Amino acid sequence: MKIGIAGKGGVGKTTLAALICWALKDAGLDVLAVDADPDANLGSALGFPKAQEITPIVEMKELIHERMGVSEDNPGFFKLNPKIDDIPDRFLKVHGGIKLIVMGTIKGGNTGCACPENTFLKRLLHQITLRDNEHIVVDFEAGVEHLGRGTADKFDRLIIVVEPSTLSIESAKRIYPLAKDIGIKNISLVANRIASDSDINFIASRLDTAGLLGVVHFSDNCKSANQRGDWESLKKDKVYTEIKEVVEKLLTK
Numbered sequence: 549m550k551i552g553i554a555g556k557g558g559v560g561k562t563t564l565a566a567l568i569c570w571a572l573k574d575a576g577l578d579v580l581a582v583d584a585d586p587d588a589n590l591g592s593a594l595g596f597p598k599a600q601e602i603t604p605i606v607e608m609k610e611l612i613h614e615r616m617g618v619s620e621d622n623p624g625f626f627k628l629n630p631k632i633d634d635i636p637d638r639f640l641k642v643h644g645g646i647k648l649i650v651m652g653t654i655k656g657g658n659t660g661c662a663c664p665e666n667t668f669l670k671r672l673l674h675q676i677t678l679r680d681n682e683h684i685v686v687d688f689e690a691g692v693e694h695l696g697r698g699t700a701d702k703f704d705r706l707i708i709v710v711e712p713s714t715l716s717i718e719s720a721k722r723i724y725p726l727a728k729d730i731g732i733k734n735i736s737l738v739a740n741r742i743a744s745d746s747d748i749n750f751i752a753s754r755l756d757t758a759g760l761l762g763v764v765h766f767s768d769n770c771k772s773a774n775q776r777g778d779w780e781s782l783k784k785d786k787v788y789t790e791i792k793e794v795v796e797k798l799l800t801k
């Protein structure tokens with residue numbers, strides 16, 4: 549299964565993406581985590597040592613130019629179908645049995661540009677294929693841009709994380725039709741940072757909760773795990789039990 553995690557900035561996408569990776573791993577499955585957020589921090593959340601020093605794929609200019617067929621004589625032309633199938637294997641890092649690739653971003657440029665790097669990233673995200681028993685979890689950047697750019701199609705599922713706030717609900721409402729338009733059939737919601745029933749009611753009064761896959765309650769341990777840089781301690785927290793229920797549904801529904 550190829551699962552994307554989307555939602556407004558700060559709703560808990562990366563935290564939940566890490567917890568989902570661990571839950572899949574604990575269920576005996578292989579996991580490839582993909583950090584597709586330019587402000588990459590999934591590696592840190594997954595406890596990768598020196599995560600901030602992992603070179604994002606987009607910074608491997610030589611490799612990209614070689615694969616895209618870009619030359620000094622012909623800088624404006626490049627292949628639309630570069631060979632990418634060996635890339636994940638060559639550039640992934642592994643920690644705690646979880647594989648990670650960091651996509652990175654085009655610095656200073658227009659992220660919607662038709663430059664070789666952007667086309668390469670798009671292809672890569674598009675064409676990363678599942679191996680037996682493997683699940684891919686992609687932590688997207690906040691907002692909707694990745695959906696408009698066509699990097700999110702070919703996903704089996706999209707999880708939109710919402711919290712009980714008007715802005716995150718507005719964002720979910722923008723993400724949903726875009727995800728539908730690009731053909732993602734299975735779009736669900738996970739409500740995060742829920743402190744009370746009234747938070748659930750707030751969300752239910754503004755969004756169709758038919759696709760609500762699960763609820764993750766507010767936990768003070770998220771803050772302390774974040775401050776200590778020890779997200780793995782959340783495996784002992786109720787948020788992990790709740791995410792495991794979400795993952796069970798993902799695997800069976």
Ligand SMILES: Nc1ncnc2c1ncn2[C@@H]1O[C@H](COP(=O)(O)OP(=O)(O)OP(=O)(O)O)[C@@H](O)[C@H]1O
Pocket residue numbers: 555556557558559560561562563564585689690740741742764765766767768770771774787
């Ligand atoms: N269930 C929760 N209870 C309490 N705090 C939470 C919960 N989930 C996430 N948080 C906290 O919310 C903050 C934002 O979380 P996170 O970085 O995962 O969000 P994000 O959506 O990935 O943000 P960004 O859009 O910047 O990438 C963090 O401090 C995290 O510890």
Ligand SMILES: [Mg+2]
Pocket residue numbers: 561562563585589687
């Ligand atoms: Mg994040």
